[in-house]
Amino acid sequence: MASARSMATLRIARKKPAQLRLSKSVGKYAKQAPRNLNLSNSRRMNERLEKIRIPLKTIEYNRRSDEARLRRRVERSAEPVVGAGYRRPVRFVTVKAEKIPKTAVSVAKPKVNRHGHGHRETPKVSVLERSASLKAIPYTSRNSVKSKIALHMSFESFGLLKPIQEAIISEALRGLSYIQPSAIQKIAIPPLLAPRNQKSDHPNSFLIASETGSGKTLAYLAPLLHHLKVEEQTENLANLRRSGSPRSIILVPSGELVSQISKLIKKMSHSAKISSFGVRRDMKHAVIIDNVLKKPIDVLVCTPHRLQSLITDGLRTSDVTHLVIDEADSLFDESFAPLVIPIIDRAIHLHRLVLCSATIPRALDSYLERYYPDIHRIVTPHLHAVPRRIQFEVIDATEGAYARRKENACLSCLREISNDKTEEGRVKRVMVFVNERTEAPKLAEWLKNKDQNAFAFTRDVDDRKDRMAEFLEDTSDDEKHGMKILVTTDLGSRGLDTINVKNVILFDTPHSSIDLLHRIGRTGRAGRRGRAFLIINNEKYGGSWVREIRNAVIRGQALI
Ligand SMILES: Nc1ncnc2c1ncn2[C@@H]1O[C@H](COP(=O)(O)OP(=O)(O)OP(=O)(O)O)[C@@H](O)[C@H]1O
Numbered sequence: 394m395a396s397a398r399s400m401a402t403l404r405i406a407r408k409k410p411a412q413l414r415l416s417k418s419v420g421k422y423a424k425q426a427p428r429n430l431n432l433s434n435s436r437r438m439n440e441r442l443e444k445i446r447i448p449l450k451t452i453e454y455n456r457r458s459d460e461a462r463l464r465r466r467v468e469r470s471a472e473p474v475v476g477a478g479y480r481r482p483v484r485f486v487t488v489k490a491e492k493i494p495k496t497a498v499s500v501a502k503p504k505v506n507r508h509g510h511g512h513r514e515t516p517k518v519s520v521l522e523r524s525a526s527l528k529a530i531p532y533t534s535r536n537s538v539k540s541k542i543a544l545h546m547s548f549e550s551f552g553l554l555k556p557i558q559e560a561i562i563s564e565a566l567r568g569l570s571y572i573q574p575s576a577i578q579k580i581a582i583p584p585l586l587a588p589r590n591q592k593s594d595h596p597n598s599f600l601i602a603s604e605t606g607s608g609k610t611l612a613y614l615a616p617l618l619h620h621l622k623v624e625e626q627t628e629n630l631a632n633l634r635r636s637g638s639p640r641s642i643i644l645v646p647s648g649e650l651v652s653q654i655s656k657l658i659k660k661m662s663h664s665a666k667i668s669s670f671g672v673r674r675d676m677k678h679a680v681i682i683d684n685v686l687k688k689p690i691d692v693l694v695c696t697p698h699r700l701q702s703l704i705t706d707g708l709r710t711s712d713v714t715h716l717v718i719d720e721a722d723s724l725f726d727e728s729f730a731p732l733v734i735p736i737i738d739r740a741i742h743l744h745r746l747v748l749c750s751a752t753i754p755r756a757l758d759s760y761l762e763r764y765y766p767d768i769h770r771i772v773t774p775h776l777h778a779v780p781r782r783i784q785f786e787v788i789d790a791t792e793g794a795y796a797r798r799k800e801n802a803c804l805s806c807l808r809e810i811s812n813d814k815t816e817e818g819r820v821k822r823v824m825v826f827v828n829e830r831t832e833a834p835k836l837a838e839w840l841k842n843k844d845q846n847a848f849a850f851t852r853d854v855d856d857r858k859d860r861m862a863e864f865l866e867d868t869s870d871d872e873k874h875g876m877k878i879l880v881t882t883d884l885g886s887r888g889l890d891t892i893n894v895k896n897v898i899l900f901d902t903p904h905s906s907i908d909l910l911h912r913i914g915r916t917g918r919a920g921r922r923g924r925a926f927l928i929i930n931n932e933k934y935g936g937s938w939v940r941e942i943r944n945a946v947i948r949g950q951a952l953i
Pocket residue numbers: 565566569572573574575578603604605606607608609610611750751887888889890892914918919
């Protein structure tokens with residue numbers, strides 16, 4: 394006999410996509426999707442699937458462009474469905490009928506355009522896809538953190554081991570005239586350093602969330618290195634350091650982040666004496682095997698895909714004691730979750746699990762509420778707000794001079810940046826963000842034809858590592874051009890420490906506040922100033938979302 398819960402589920406399942414007010418294309422995918430897919434290959438995973446899935450319809454989609462569009466459309470109402478065992482992860486989204494926000498429909502009121510014809514200024518889908526995506530954090534809880542921030546004025550005050558303090562001051566932050574911990578470091582390092590609750594079977598789990606460029610990497614890295622060193626003082630080294638069995642793992646979503654973080658750890662290990670290895674895409678398989686499977690490693694930095702294939706090659710992760718999931722909002726989304734969750738499950742001797750992110754999407758928040766109700770949330774007061782040091786400008790491409798072409802508006806921004814009196818004596822670096830990766834080379838080419846030193850940076854680019862290095866580092870060609878322009882997608886918006894980038898242009902309106910914050914966050918890092926231009930084309934996108942964003946930025950409020 395069917396239980397009350399499954400009957401309720403059945404009723405939802407019988408509703409047609411149209412009744413759920415989903416856009417046509419979402420409905421189309423929903424119709425094609427097989428029901429009740431079972432993706433799991435482990436019992437534990439099955440149990441989770443049972444809990445997480447609202448079996449309305451499982452939507453399957455593979456093509457990346459469709460994927461991105463669809464994902465955003467259902468973002469507000471979607472929860473990741475986890476699964477495992479696929480060579481290439483398939484993305485799955487389960488649509489939750491009751492969660493589609495009412496505002497998503499009610500905001501889209503018919504309006505009369507300036508030609509006198511009735512039309513919807515903001516198409517339904519556009520509003521739906523850009524409706525609230527971020528977890529709302531009450532201002533009372535934000536303000537309560539401020540007193541803790543005032544407590545620690547130096548890295549010496551945390552009780553970190555001397556070699557780790559040395560590694561921070563002389564290596565990680567070398568060159569700064571005045572060194573003090575950033576806000577997130579002040580509030581995250583003390584709880585991350587606290588001894589583990591020995592009585593509990595569960596690892597101590599933490600979510601550390603703060604604005605982009607606020608120093609989250611050091612906030613989790615310093616305590617991690619500290620704990621590894623303390624373990625070395627109290628336990629038998631031969632037991633701790635075994636080939637093919639890393640002591641800690643840092644998971645990140647891209648190869649660029651692997652390079653960035655492993656470079657920082659290498660720097661710090663001069664003082665900290667830690668062995669680390671970052672697994673990059675461009676490395677030969679034999680090199681990876683030699684370093685990861687045949688040598689003991691204290692810190693392994695890796696993407697989930699690489700880790701998965703290393704596990705297939707014989708890497709043991711059951712003895713990992715510290716696991717960091719950087720860019721957790723991305724690594725817990727529907728594309729990475731099927732890989733990441735089994736990695737966490739396999740680490741059965743875990744002491745600490747640290748999730749780190751600049752944004753807390755609602756889907757991540759509800760996932761954590763359900764599966765990590767005891768997670769220690771460490772959040773800075775200005776999370777989800779665009780920092781005041783970043784000047785935010787909205788450029789309307791429908792205005793006369795641009796002839797309704799966003800390319801013209803972008804070129805005009807670039808010329809303005811080139812002629813302003815900032816960054817004198819240095820090459821200017823500008824990042825231009827588009828939504829679809831196929832658009833990046835086209836725009837870069839268009840800009841090149843207008844004498845701009847632009848190049849594309851997407852997953853399709855073969856020499857990605859060189860392109861990024863060329864953009865971030867000084868080269869002999871710099872004087873000739875005076876400005877470097879990187880045209881990229883969200884690949885370039887996650888975690889990259891583009892500290893010398895003063896200007897960011899959002900050529901396309903981002904799909905959500907999450908993407909907007911990450912893209913803008915490539916400038917104004919580590920307390921520096923920056924400028925962000927958002928180019929809009931009202932005809933296509935409608936302005937209500939942009940207006941809300943602009944108002945929130947002016948008031949210094951958190952985005953939703
Ligand atoms: N205490 C500090 N004082 C000054 N600069 C710092 C401090 N801590 C970190 N930084 C610098 O701030 C920059 C940004 O740090 P990091 O990349 O860790 O930011 P993040 O918060 O992880 O950003 P994102 O969310 O974009 O990944 C780096 O260049 C780093 O060297």
